[in-house]
Amino acid sequence: MRKLLAVLLTAGTLFSVSAQSNETAVIENVNNGGVASLRGITELDITRKADELKRVIKDRSPIDRDYVYQPPLIPHQTRHYEVSLNANKCLSCHSWKYAGEMGATKISVTHYQSREGEVLSDVSPRRYFCLQCHVTQADASPLIDNDFKRVDSLR
Amino acid sequence: MKFILNFWRKLTAPSKAAVGTVLAMGFLGGIIFWGAFNMGMEATNTEEFCSACHAPIVKELKETIHYSNRSGVRAICSDCHVPHNWTDKIVRKVQASNEIVAFLMGKISTQEKFEARRKHLAVREWQRMKENDSQECRNCHNFEYMDFSEQGPRSRKQHSTALASGEKTCVDCHKGIAHQLPDMSDVPGW
Numbered sequence A: 001m002r003k004l005l006a007v008l009l010t011a012g013t014l015f016s017v018s019a020q021s022n023e024t025a026v027i028e029n030v031n032n033g034g035v036a037s038l039r040g041i042t043e044l045d046i047t048r049k050a051d052e053l054k055r056v057i058k059d060r061s062p063i064d065r066d067y068v069y070q071p072p073l074i075p076h077q078t079r080h081y082e083v084s085l086n087a088n089k090c091l092s093c094h095s096w097k098y099a100g101e102m103g104a105t106k107i108s109v110t111h112y113q114s115r116e117g118e119v120l121s122d123v124s125p126r127r128y129f130c131l132q133c134h135v136t137q138a139d140a141s142p143l144i145d146n147d148f149k150r151v152d153s154l155r
Numbered sequence B: 001m002k003f004i005l006n007f008w009r010k011l012t013a014p015s016k017a018a019v020g021t022v023l024a025m026g027f028l029g030g031i032i033f034w035g036a037f038n039m040g041m042e043a044t045n046t047e048e049f050c051s052a053c054h055a056p057i058v059k060e061l062k063e064t065i066h067y068s069n070r071s072g073v074r075a076i077c078s079d080c081h082v083p084h085n086w087t088d089k090i091v092r093k094v095q096a097s098n099e100i101v102a103f104l105m106g107k108i109s110t111q112e113k114f115e116a117r118r119k120h121l122a123v124r125e126w127q128r129m130k131e132n133d134s135q136e137c138r139n140c141h142n143f144e145y146m147d148f149s150e151q152g153p154r155s156r157k158q159h160s161t162a163l164a165s166g167e168k169t170c171v172d173c174h175k176g177i178a179h180q181l182p183d184m185s186d187v188p189g190w
Helices: A002-030 A096-102 B002-012 B016-043 B047-051 B055-061 B077-081 B086-104 B111-131 B135-140 B153-163
Strands: none
Touching: B047 B055, B047 B077, B077 B135, B111 B135
């Protein structure tokens, strides 16, 4: 009986020691070294609570651009606007054909140009997926404090 | 047997009771028939029923505002596709018998076949809604009660002009509101 207990105890201690050394190894792997990134200073193995979704405002005037050549933000909701091989809901208002009638902003001439600057008869395939460059606007503070300033002409 | 004979005799005998019974039976039978008929009409209005043949479409609907939104009020297939008005409803149901034929012929039995036929079906549906001035939409969205001041400027601009004047109806502008669209290259406005 005593022998059995002794064996069990040593086995137990050995096991816990090995478990502990595993743990330290894990901690070293996930330690962020106190560096804050965009995810904050959470350890790598912890899934941080997601930020709250930004509320997209239904419709309002556009936020001004911050730099030349910035794709303008979308000043309205785009929920369930289909942009696919079959249909492009954005172009049903913003294409040159319909912009006037719908009172929408016309897409710029660059959207009709090929990569070589050749003017095409319709929207260039590389500009077709609007949401690659344009996003809906929301009230969001900068993720990282910074001292970016607009160029003089946009100030 | 004897009971039935007796009953028959009672019915044929020119007595007050007979008239009453016949009337009552006619009435009851009517109710039962009507009930069964309407139950059939109801049962064929559920989403499970439609999804048996239109599974891909049910999946698409789930992402749209008519399936999930902040207020939790939703539209099911029949709200938009089956007229409320009784005669129109019967007409649509009889037309739907054609769908059963099309189903048996396997016209939309695979995703590919459905995609290929989708344009045709969508055009038919737009046509139907144009003809009834988008009655199904209006069953829920009544123009009379639209508060333009609560709507976005884009909505207001279109609703107070082309919609108010009757020049256009809901589906003219709101295509693909509940489903993905077919190839729109030759559709006016796209």
